[in-house]
Amino acid sequence: MSTGTPPRTVWQNWARSVRSHPMRVERPTSTAAVATLVQAAATEGLTVKAVGAGHSFTSIAATDGVQLSLDRMNAVLHHDAGTRRVRVQAGISLHELNPRLLALGLALPNLGDVDPQSVAGAISTGTHGTGGRLHGIAAAVAALQLVTGSGEVVEVDEQHPWFRAASVGLGALGIVTEVTLQCVPAFLLHAREEPIALPDVLERLPELVEENDHAEFYWFPHTEKALLKRNNRVPDGTRRRPVGRLRHLWDDELLSNVGFEVLNRAVRLRPSLVPRLNEMSGSLLGAREYVDHSHAVFVSPRRVRFRESEFAVPREALHDVIAELAQWFGARHETISFPIEVRFTAADDIWLSTGHERDNAYVAVHQYHRSDPTTYFAAAQDIFTAHGGRPHWGKLHTLDAEYFRGVYPRFEDFLAVRDAADPGRVFTNPYLARVLGR
Ligand SMILES: Cc1cc2nc3c(=O)[nH]c(=O)nc-3n(C[C@H](O)[C@H](O)[C@H](O)COP(=O)(O)OP(=O)(O)OC[C@H]3O[C@@H](n4cnc5c(N)ncnc54)[C@H](O)[C@@H]3O)c2cc1C
Structure with missing residues (x-):
């Protein structure tokens, strides 16, 4: 017999280690649509979580609130041949991006060992490859556009006080809608x-x-x-x-x-x-x-x-x-x-x-x-x-904020940026509550 409540979608990650039941799933096509969805969810008292390719092993991307998939926000917006900077919509996957960069004579300086991840998902958890003189993918971020908990659209560039918090942001500061990547000549x-x-x-x-x-x-x-x-x-x-x-x-x-x-x-x-x-x-x-x-x-x-x-x-x-x-x-x-x-x-x-x-x-x-x-x-x-x-923020561990306070000297500074960007905790979930302590 029907109870009248529509069944919720079941979402699971690639590793099948996490399942969640989003209240609804949205696939916006523009930053303005993301901002409207965030505002609407906040008004309803719902949480919001963007999901990329679901390639995190932890429950960092899980939500029982509103799930935003940015898979339709996958355009390369523009590039500057002089500075080799490329602006993309944050939902583009590395798999789509790499050949697009090659066609421009460009590449990311380093990558991990698979490519289905979205750019936003990869940077948010600190995805990395190997190279003793090189860094993780987030180090290539020159600027990003963030929709905060109030639905405001903020451009976070190198001069912005949130810059060093925002690229590896764990999805805790807002929805990343666009990213400018500092690329290198293709090699x-x-x-x-x-x-x-x-x-x-x-x-x-x-x-x-x-x-x-x-x-x-x-x-x-x-x-x-x-x-x-x-x-x-x-x-x-x-x-x-x-x-x-x-x-x-x-x-x-x-x-x-x-x-x-x-x-x-x-x-x-x-x-x-x-x-x-x-x-x-x-x-x-x-x-x-x-x-x-x-x-x-x-x-x-x-x-x-x-x-x-x-x-x-x-x-x-x-x-x-x-x-x-x-x-x-x-x-x-x-x-x-x-x-x-x-x-x-x-x-x-x-x-x-x-x-x-x-x-x-x-x-x-x-x-x-x-x-x-x-x-x-x-x-x-x-x-x-x-x-x-x-x-790794996207790979299994059982640690919490008390531990992270000891191994990250700027942990409190990150929490302060989160308080400013998302005071109402629109973007929280149980994983973030555990690792950030609130
Ligand atoms: C087979 C496999 C191989 C892997 N190889 C590597 C590797 O070589 N190196 C490495 O470091 N890691 C590796 N990983 C881990 C993986 O790169 C990370 O977990 C990455 O975050 C997954 O990206 P995703 O797009 O699937 O993001 P998801 O797992 O879907 O989400 C990760 C986080 O990003 C947030 N997020 C996603 N989109 C947005 C957005 N638009 N705005 C704000 N927040 C957002 C989510 O809310 C969540 O907090 C691997 C994982 C798998 C399954």
């Missing part, structure tokens, strides 16, 4: 991937991070096997040599996706197989080299669903962190099939960026989406926090 990268022993990669780390534009490695738990990836800009005139179709199919689709899904299903039945299978995976992924457009090198397909927790730790703590994780694996609390990813960035000046005033190493732990990550991630979190780790 090709020479990618080199090769197996390496964990002790070797750790010993050579300072030189690897210093001498390569983008260095990272994957460590296979319960083994001493790792895969080292180095991507470097090539001199002008170098020709593209993309990965061949067959090699791409074998490495990126069969081994890294189809085969990996099968392996993860198998080890749920026989977890004791994991150490041997990880040894095999570490050996099967062979060496390869290619040259391609920067975004084609940074981004890979990720079809096996997983859960992830990632912390930024001071670079000098990395050896201890890896040793403590190895000790935990050695004690066989659980067997873990997903490799651990280690990346690097340089210090920036954004208040809630994991890179705030600190050269970091990032250590990411993953678990297959059908397996419970709680024990593993809690153990890893204890190790990371003992070294002053800062969790």
Whole structure:
């Protein structure tokens, strides 16, 4: 029998770790429409949350109020060839943006390892790639347009007092409707991937991070096997040599996706197989080299669903962190099939960026989406926090405002900007109440 109440939409994130039931879903096409929707929701006493591609593992994007999808606000508005600044609507995905930038002879200086995220979503959580002298994507923000809790439209540029709070804003300050990105000339990268022993990669780390534009490695738990990836800009005139179709199919689709899904299903039945299978995976992924457009090198397909927790730790703590994780694996609390990813960035000046005033190493732990990550991630979190780790805002952690006050020197300043931009807490949700403390 009908109760007369229309059923609410069910929203879930990519990892299937979060579900929410928005009261209604809106897909505005202009900043003016966003402002009107925010005002209307505030008048009704409802909260509002913008959602991008739902690629956060935390409930940072969840709402039971009004959900705003900016997927129809995906235009490149204009670009300045002299300054290489590009103004976009904030709902554009990185997947749509990268080829549009290339057509203008431009690129973002650095990217993470997938591209479905919206520009607003990626910057709001501090999404990053790797590069010992480089920063996260939010560092490329030269200005942004924000709709505040009262529906006012504010241009936040480098001179604005909110600037260092607004790019990694956690969705807490307002709805980002446009972003100006400082781009660089389009570039090709020479990618080199090769197996390496964990002790070797750790010993050579300072030189690897210093001498390569983008260095990272994957460590296979319960083994001493790792895969080292180095991507470097090539001199002008170098020709593209993309990965061949067959090699791409074998490495990126069969081994890294189809085969990996099968392996993860198998080890749920026989977890004791994991150490041997990880040894095999570490050996099967062979060496390869290619040259391609920067975004084609940074981004890979990720079809096996997983859960992830990632912390930024001071670079000098990395050896201890890896040793403590190895000790935990050695004690066989659980067997873990997903490799651990280690990346690097340089210090920036954004208040809630994991890179705030600190050269970091990032250590990411993953678990297959059908397996419970709680024990593993809690153990890893204890190790990371003992070294002053800062969790990625979009990846799983259980920390709250009390902890963040200690690891972010400008935490109170961020809260003051939030009080000014959203005094009525139109943009809050339970995740923000926990991590910001109110
Ligand atoms: C397979 C996979 C790979 C990943 N790889 C990386 C990686 O390499 N590096 C890395 O750092 N992270 C990575 N992530 C994490 C991901 O980049 C971040 O969680 C990112 O925030 C997701 O962007 P989104 O568009 O999906 O945003 P959502 O998850 O939908 O939202 C994230 C936050 O942004 C806010 N938001 C979205 N749009 C707006 C707007 N218009 N105005 C204000 N706030 C807004 C939301 O309210 C929410 O607070 C990965 C995630 C997955 C699932």
